[in-house]
Amino acid sequence: MFHRDLPIEGKIRFQTIKRVTGTESRSTIWRWEQAGKFPKSTRITPRMTVWDAAEVREWLADPVGWAKNGASTEVL
Numbered sequence: 042m043f044h045r046d047l048p049i050e051g052k053i054r055f056q057t058i059k060r061v062t063g064t065e066s067r068s069t070i071w072r073w074e075q076a077g078k079f080p081k082s083t084r085i086t087p088r089m090t091v092w093d094a095a096e097v098r099e100w101l102a103d104p105v106g107w108a109k110n111g112a113s114t115e116v117l
Contacts, residue, residue: 047061047094047097047098047101048094049094049095049098050094050095051094052083052085052091052092052093052094053091053092053093053094053097054089054090054091054092055067055070055090058070058092058097061097061101070082076108077108078104078107078108079100079107080092080093080096080097080099080100
């Protein structure tokens with residue numbers, strides 16, 4: 042993982058996500074998001090998706106613990 046590629050704050054695109062997570066697969070990241078195991082992305086245009094850099098840094102610090110702490114515990 043290359044944390045130096047990750048800004049402290051702001052938004053990051055998939056190219057940076059690939060470098061810091063080590064996955065080349067958009068579908069893997071999407072599945073992690075849907076399962077609550079990775080920060081949610083935001084689509085800002087039809088062809089551009091971004092993630093919050095601070096949330097990704099939290100995930101990188103503890104991917105397993107993030108799923109427990111970052112996932113919603115709200116009862117619907």
